[in-house]
Amino acid sequence: MNDKTSATLVFIALLLLYVGSYCALVEPGSAGVIVRNGISRPIEHYRHFNNLAAMAFWPLEKLDRKLRPDSWPVSPLKIEINTRPPRQPQPATEPSTLLPG
Numbered sequence: 001m002n003d004k005t006s007a008t009l010v011f012i013a014l015l016l017l018y019v020g021s022y023c024a025l026v027e028p029g030s031a032g033v034i035v036r037n038g039i040s041r042p043i044e045h046y047r048h049f050n051n052l053a054a055m056a057f058w059p060l061e062k063l064d065r066k067l068r069p070d071s072w073p074v075s076p077l078k079i080e081i082n083t084r085p086p087r088q089p090q091p092a093t094e095p096s097t098l099l100p101g
Helices: 003-025 050-056 058-067
Strands: 032-036 039-043 077-081
Antiparallel strands (some): 032 039
């Protein structure tokens, strides 16, 4: 086997490993934003290694979104979670400003 054939086989094997890893990790239906106490963070759509997978697989994800648009949500989901108690309204300092006249 010559060097060109070996390099081609290695390239194909690595490409299959890359695409297979993407298929194993991606969850296309789960995209959106979680807002917790005013701090927002995206809902990741990978089963594991969210930040690393998002960086490593972005070319395949873009291609996947074009090839299977029905699997991906059109508008992202937004979930708000408030763990702080609601703010109490402040009493007016001057009652005359509340009365007409």
